[in-house]
Amino acid sequence: MNAAKHSVAVIGLGSMGMGAARSCIRAGLNTYGVDINAEALQSLSSAGAAGVAADCAEFTAELDSVLLLVVNAEQCRRILFDNGLAENMLPGTAVMVSATMSADDAKDIAGRLAERQLIALDAPVSGGAAKADKGEMTVMASGPEEAFDKLAPVLDAIAVSVYRIGSEIGMGATVKIIHQLLAGVHIAVGAEAMAMAAKAGIPLDMMYEVVTNAAGNSWMFENRMKHVVDGDYSPKSMVDIFVKDMGLVTDVAQSLNFPIHLGSTAYQMFTSASNEGHGKEDDSAVIKIFKGLNLPEKS
Amino acid sequence: MNAAKHSVAVIGLGSMGMGAARSCIRAGLNTYGVDINAEALQSLSSAGAAGVAADCAEFTAELDSVLLLVVNAEQCRRILFDNGLAENMLPGTAVMVSATMSADDAKDIAGRLAERQLIALDAPVSGGAAKADKGEMTVMASGPEEAFDKLAPVLDAIAVSVYRIGSEIGMGATVKIIHQLLAGVHIAVGAEAMAMAAKAGIPLDMMYEVVTNAAGNSWMFENRMKHVVDGDYSPKSMVDIFVKDMGLVTDVAQSLNFPIHLGSTAYQMFTSASNEGHGKEDDSAVIKIFKGLNLPEKS
16 A cells, blocks of 8 residues: 555445545545445455455544445444444544535534544535546535545545535535435426326427427436336436435425425425335336326337 | 518517517518517618518518417417408418417417418427527427428528427427426526525525536526526516416416426416516516525626
8 A cells, every 4th residue: 555645435335436436546546445235345346446345444544534425314424423433533534425414414424523533524426327437526515624625636536526615514415405406396397297298198209309409408307308208217316315305405494494385396296206106216207196198118 | 572482471579579580581581570669670671671560461462471479379369360460361371370378279279260271380489589580499380281381481491490299289389388387497496496595505606506517407597597696687588478378387287187286386486476576577586585585686
């Protein structure tokens, strides 16, 4: 191991985490991978990881930073505080917290890290697996200057855009939550519009083509309604992810005492889809809450 | 006048109609302009119109086609049937009906034209003033083959994309209505998200930059929320236009007996904005229904 090299542990080797870890290796960082999935560990090991394991124990003391790319705040807390990671990291190690969570959770985690002289960056990401794999994620981050400085090698390796929202922990989390409000409503209204077109007897491939070439388009409409046109609901991203995310949006709106007319409606639509048994299908399957339609079926 | 030239009257010289009429002139069509606005008539005359007037009376018999770019079905009916236009057109003249209206209205108008051996194309447009001016509108049209054939010179002159939705009158109208459902919800949720960001203390220019570079973006978010960032609510397109359009969306959904969870919510948001006195402001002013915020003000 080269002592001058930045050492990072990427915790959570799902589609985003694996891409981030590979990008760190490619950028020449001393990269460790942590997951409970043995196949993912093997894959990252072959890609040149300095070490892989089901937990950080054996390399905790060597780390300059940790990148947490897990599902939610609860997983972050379990890994950091219940499994002894925070306890064993050297003072001054930086933790990039990239799960989607509320500002309150981000502040709680950063506060508990600070008690141990560990530096937190509230840094949700977006971009999907393909961009993660190319080191082209978008990071919307907030935190102290020293956290950005300490994590600069990691941010350079994994992201094409790093938005510095502010110095206060929680602002990054909130920007991501508000982004998810938009993304969720865009998927749900895409489904509502395509369902209405089906009811009116408009060919859905024609409806899709008109919208994607006009002012009614959205990134999510173009990406997700293609699945409806193809009748392909194999999960790229599941309905239940948006049940979770819109639930978080609702929590944050509640803590701000702020009304979200469209967000709350979309939340109920995703929850209906999940309640009807479509939770593990692609999130475009939210269209299945509309009944009596002849939707395209996969050929 | 060259007898071999296609003669078209463009009725309604608003931002879209003026652009369409100029595009017809540029394409070498014998172009007449009709509006009650004398300034618009003068402007089109200078641009090379074959004739301009407050009504069609003096050139009705010379027309191969009429392009109706007025606000709604009621205006179309008044011009065609109450003011004597349909009565005086030669049998076989084609009428391109481009106002946003319900399928039922489009069928009613086409039926009444057919009684006089006039040919209708149900042909809503989109694209905005700038594209209209360049002859680059998008047309979503339905109707008989002969209507497309007869109007080919006009369609070629004004549009970059002509979507042939089907042969049945009303399908074009419905596609436009469903497009407006998407456009309206995208503006309203853009406002909801930016308002929530303001409440949470996120700088709106930062929120705008993150979203427009991520998967939460929509054409309308990018176009309209810029006005919020700039604090500029001078009307490019007014709140009241979306009160009208979302009302039409609601009518059509009702006649299809189809639920529009998000569309109906967005309709109430635009109606609230209008009810609070913002109807003549830019449609991004729907954000003003959210209170107690420090929104940017025009410098």
